[in-house]
Each structure stands twice: as structure tokens, then as C-alpha cells.
Amino acid sequence: MQKKEGSEPSGSGSNKWMYPTVPANLSYGPLATLIPLYILQLGGGILEVSYAVTLSSAISIISIFIWGYVTDLFNKRKALILFTYLLATFLVLGFYFIKNIPEIILLYGALSFVTSASATPLNLLVMETSTQNKWTNKFSNLQMMASGGITIGLVIASLITGISTLENLILILSAFSFISFILALRLIKEPKRPIPKREPFTNGINSFISRLVTVPSLMIRIPHTGNIKNIFRFKGIKGTERNFLITFYLITFVFYLGTSIFSTAYPVSLRMYGLSQSYIFFVILMGMIVQTLVFHYYNYFAKGSSRRFIAYGSLLLRGASYLMIGTMFLPVFGVIFNLGNLLFYCLASGVAYAIYYTISYAIFFDTITGKTRGSTVGIYGSLAGVGTFGGALLSGALVVTHGYMITFAIAGLLMILCAFLFRVLPRLH
Numbered sequence: 001m002q003k004k005e006g007s008e009p010s011g012s013g014s015n016k017w018m019y020p021t022v023p024a025n026l027s028y029g030p031l032a033t034l035i036p037l038y039i040l041q042l043g044g045g046i047l048e049v050s051y052a053v054t055l056s057s058a059i060s061i062i063s064i065f066i067w068g069y070v071t072d073l074f075n076k077r078k079a080l081i082l083f084t085y086l087l088a089t090f091l092v093l094g095f096y097f098i099k100n101i102p103e104i105i106l107l108y109g110a111l112s113f114v115t116s117a118s119a120t121p122l123n124l125l126v127m128e129t130s131t132q133n134k135w136t137n138k139f140s141n142l143q144m145m146a147s148g149g150i151t152i153g154l155v156i157a158s159l160i161t162g163i164s165t166l167e168n169l170i171l172i173l174s175a176f177s178f179i180s181f182i183l184a185l186r187l188i189k190e191p192k193r194p195i196p197k198r199e200p201f202t203n204g205i206n207s208f209i210s211r212l213v214t215v216p217s218l219m220i221r222i223p224h225t226g227n228i229k230n231i232f233r234f235k236g237i238k239g240t241e242r243n244f245l246i247t248f249y250l251i252t253f254v255f256y257l258g259t260s261i262f263s264t265a266y267p268v269s270l271r272m273y274g275l276s277q278s279y280i281f282f283v284i285l286m287g288m289i290v291q292t293l294v295f296h297y298y299n300y301f302a303k304g305s306s307r308r309f310i311a312y313g314s315l316l317l318r319g320a321s322y323l324m325i326g327t328m329f330l331p332v333f334g335v336i337f338n339l340g341n342l343l344f345y346c347l348a349s350g351v352a353y354a355i356y357y358t359i360s361y362a363i364f365f366d367t368i369t370g371k372t373r374g375s376t377v378g379i380y381g382s383l384a385g386v387g388t389f390g391g392a393l394l395s396g397a398l399v400v401t402h403g404y405m406i407t408f409a410i411a412g413l414l415m416i417l418c419a420f421l422f423r424v425l426p427r428l429h
Contacts (some may be wrong), residue, residue: 017187017189022149023179024180027176028092030156036271039105046395046399050265050396064116077190078184082188085177087114088114088177090174126138158278158279162278249380250421256385257390258412259353261394262348262411264391269329275338283341311360314356318353329404329405
């Protein structure tokens with residue numbers, strides 16, 4: 001039977017090709033917590049953890065450009081995904097054998113570079129194996145599988161570290177990475193109609209937000225030098241729209257700066273306070289579960305006239321939660337330290353983060369114009385990356401010089417600053 005024009009692409013009727021992302025994210029998801037704990041176990045401290053996160057952040061920024069170029073150059077989705085999963089298996093396994101902290105930091109950077117390679121081809125496969133009217137649903141499916149994998153990984157991490165060691169957890173995580181390779185080998189097929197460019201990501205708000213939820217580190221396309229100069233000179237952008245972009249760029253940088261300051265130091269602070277590795281994974285797990293649930297209902301927050309007020313409130317909640325987590329380190333709160341951290345972490349990294357993340361992207365997308373959309377989003381991604389890099393670098397120094405309570409207070413105040421900047425964000429409509 002002849003295939004009708006505009007009908008569904010071959011292989012799009014099933015989501016089986018997405019299954020490998022579950023064990024892949026199960027393997028990589030817990031590493032952001034595991035690596036700081038492993039460095040502490042090997043005798044390191046907050047500075048070494050800060051160096052590891054800083055290197056990982058810097059490499060992630062660079063890898064966005066490199067892997068985007070490689071994906072477009074070779075146009076082989078399956079091959080790049082297989083390369084990622086197989087090489088990542090050996091890199092994760094490498095943590096089991098390496099006991100030298102500088103080598104652990106370098107290995108973590110290499111792993112960050114490799115694991116970022118699969119993001120672009122996976123998202124391109126969504127568009128290349130389904131018609132445009134189904135992208136939103138397909139991106140949502142991919143996001144749920146990724147979130148599910150991370151959640152399961154944190155459950156396993158919490159259980160294993162409760163009865164065994166981080167080394168044995170590393171072996172388990174590397175095995176799941178290899179499982180993702182086997183599944184990808186069997187289930188993923190090269191698309192028959194590869195898309196040569198990634199501009200479609202910016203063509204619809206629903207697909208755009210779903211894409212962002214799946215892979216928060218975003219670069220729609222590489223912004224050329226001319227694009228960057230034009231954006232910061234605001235060529236073709238005048239008046240209120242220019243004021244909006246200036247303010248939003250500033251909010252973006254400050255938000256990721258504060259977030260990175262907090263997230264770099266947080267697992268270390270809990271361990272230094274005496275909490276078990278198992279409970280630390282449990283706290284991160286609960287934050288992830290709450291975040292996933294809120295993301296699931298993002299349409300309720302991304303639309304409507306009250307979304308700016310909700311975003312403003314979420315930033316205040318995030319800032320207040322950071323401040324409360326800092327105060328938990330006062331001796332008077334010793335009895336409720338565990339419960340208090342669990343509650344305020346879920347509020348900050350679960351509820352507040354998911355709401356603000358969704359609304360801010362929706363407002364940003366609604367505001368930017370078609371001609372500058374690709375390069376403007378590219379600048380946004382760059383500022384987010386630079387903020388994350390700077391926060392990780394500052395975090396260790398702040399803890400060493402001022403302690404955890406002051407460090408978390410600074411992170412909280414930065415969130416409150418974002419809230420007030422968001423409050424004065426110009427309205428264009």
C-alpha cells in the first residue's frame with residue numbers, strides 16, 4: 001500500500017526506541033550526588049567538590065557546541081547515541097578503580113562531555129520519527145522516561161548505600177549504562193528523513209517547553225559572533241522589548257549563579273553534618289519526585305494572566321527555602337535538622353524550581369521575536385551555563401571562608417533578588 005503524503009513517519013507508532021533512555025538516566029542521574037560523596041570519602045573537601053562541579057559545568061558549556069556540530073555534520077543519530085552509552089559505561093566503571101581525587105575530577109569532566117552527546121540526537125529523533133502535531137506528546141514521553149530513570153536511579157542509590165558501599169553502587173550504575181547500550185543497539189533505528197537543522201524547537205511553545213524539561217541545558221543553535229554582537233547591541237530590538245531582554249538576561253544569570261552556589265555545597269554540607277549517604281540520596285530523591293510531579297502539570301502554570309505573580313512567588317519560596325536550610329545548621333535546630341532539610345529542599349528544588357522554570361521559559365518564548373528567536377535563546381543558554389560555572393567556582397570559596405550557613409544565605413538572597421527583578425520585568429502585551 002502506498003504511503004499517503006503527510007502520514008506518520010516510519011517507526012513513529014511506538015515509543016520503544018526511547019526505552020534505552022531509562023537505564024541511561026538511571027546510571028547518570030545519581031552521579032551529581034555520588035561524586036561529591038565519593039570525593040569526601042576519599043579524603044577531599046568542599047574545594048575539591050567545587051573543582052569537580054566547575055570542570056563539569058565548563059565542559060558542559062563547550063560540549064553543547066561540539067556535539068551540536070558533530071550531530072549536524074555526520075547526521076547519524078543511532079551511532080552517536082551508541083557511542084555515548086558505550087563510552088559512558090567504561091567511564092562510570094572507571095570511578096570504581098580510581099582512588100585519586102584529581103583523577104576523579106578529570107574523569108567526571110570527561111563523563112560530562114560524553115553523556116551530553118546523546119541529548120541532541122535523541123531530541124532530533126522525536127521530530128524525525130513523528131509528525132509535528134505529535135511532537136508535544138513525544139517530547140513529554142521522552143521527558144517522563146528520563147525523569148523516571150533518574151528517580152529509579154536515586155531509589156537504588158539510597159537503598160544500596162544503606163546496606164553497601166559507594167563502590168558497589170558504581171558497579172551497578174555502570175551495568176545499567178551498558179544495558180542502555182544494548183537496548184539502543186536493538187531498538188533505535190536511523191530515521192528515513194533526518195532534519196538538517198534544529199530551528200523547529202522554537203516553532204511552538206508546547207514542544208519548546210517539553211524539550212526544555214527533557215534537557216535543561218539548551219542551545220537551539222550555535223550563536224555566531226555576529227548574532228551575539230547583534231543581541232547585546234539589540235539590533236532591531238527597541239524600547240520595551242530591549243528592556244525586557246536586558247532584565248531577563250540578568251535574572252537568568254543570577255538565578256543559575258545562586259542555584260549553582262547552593263547545589264554544589266548542599267550534598268557536602270549534609271555529609272559534613274553527619275547524615276548518612278543513604279539519607280542524602282533520599283533527600284535528593286524526594287526533591288526529584290516533587291519536581292517531576294509539578295513538571296507534569298506545567299500547562300497549569302505556563303498560561304494565564306497570573307503566571308507572573310506565580311513565578312514571583314516561586315522565586316521568593318526558593319529563596320526563603322535556601323535561607324531556612326542555612327538556619328538549620330544552627331545548634332538550636334539540631335533535633336529537626338533531618339526533617340527540616342527534607343521539607344525545605346523539596347520546596348526549593350521541587351515545587352519552586354519546577355514552577356519558575358516552566359513559567360519563565362513560557363514568558364520568554366512568548367516575548368522573543370521570530371527573527372532573533374534562535375540566537376536569543378542561544379544567548380540565554382550561554383548565560384545559564386556561565387552562571388552555573390561561576391556558582392560552582394564560588395561555592396567552595398564561600399564555604400571555606402564563611403561556612404555553609406552564610407553560603408546558603410547568599411544563594412537565598414540571590415533568589416530573592418531574582419524575584420524582585422522578575423517583579424519589574426517589563427510587560428510587552
